[in-house]
Each structure stands twice: as C-alpha cells, then as structure tokens.
Amino acid sequence: MGTVDDRQVIEVAPGYTATIQRRERWWIGWMDEVGGVNSQGATREELIDNLGSALHEALEMK
Known part of the structure; x- marks a missing residue:
C-alpha cells in the first residue's frame, strides 16, 4: 500500500x-x-x- 497521510478534520461549511x-x-x-x-x-x-458540492446536493434532497 502507498503513503497515507494523517487524517485531518476541516470545516467545509458552517456547522x-x-x-x-x-x-x-x-x-x-x-x-x-x-x-x-x-x-x-x-x-x-x-x-x-x-x-x-456533494454536501450542497445532499442538503437540497432533504
């Protein structure tokens, strides 16, 4: 298996x-x-x- 960097948690949109x-x-x-x-x-x-973009689409479908 190749190189795997540490996971990071980031804010994509407010909340x-x-x-x-x-x-x-x-x-x-x-x-x-x-x-x-x-x-x-x-x-x-x-x-x-x-x-x-994926988040925006998922929230539109709710």
Missing part, C-alpha cells in the same frame, strides 16, 4: 466538518455530519470543492 486524508496520489474525504457524502480529488483544494 459541517469533513475528515480528509491523502491516499497515494488522491485526496479522499467524507462528511462527518451527513452520511453518504464523500468524494475525492487530485488535490486537497479539489477535494474540498467536491465535498462542498
């Missing part, structure tokens, strides 16, 4: 946090408060943008 980590060449992450919202990106910034 919503995500756990993110680097896995080999990808960044992966998931929302802590909203099950099923997860994403990946080639960069940390891309992952954060993707998570924000």
Whole structure:
C-alpha cells in the first residue's frame, strides 16, 4: 500500500466538518455530519470543492 497521510478534520461549511486524508496520489474525504457524502480529488483544494458540492446536493434532497 502507498503513503497515507494523517487524517485531518476541516470545516467545509458552517456547522459541517469533513475528515480528509491523502491516499497515494488522491485526496479522499467524507462528511462527518451527513452520511453518504464523500468524494475525492487530485488535490486537497479539489477535494474540498467536491465535498462542498456533494454536501450542497445532499442538503437540497432533504
């Protein structure tokens, strides 16, 4: 298995946090408060943008 960086918890939107980590060449992450919202990106910034979009879509569906 490749390099795995330590997990980080970040705020994606007010009141919503995500756990993110680097896995080999990808960044992966998931929302802590909203099950099923997860994403990946080639960069940390891309992952954060993707998570924000996924969160927005999930909240619209509620």
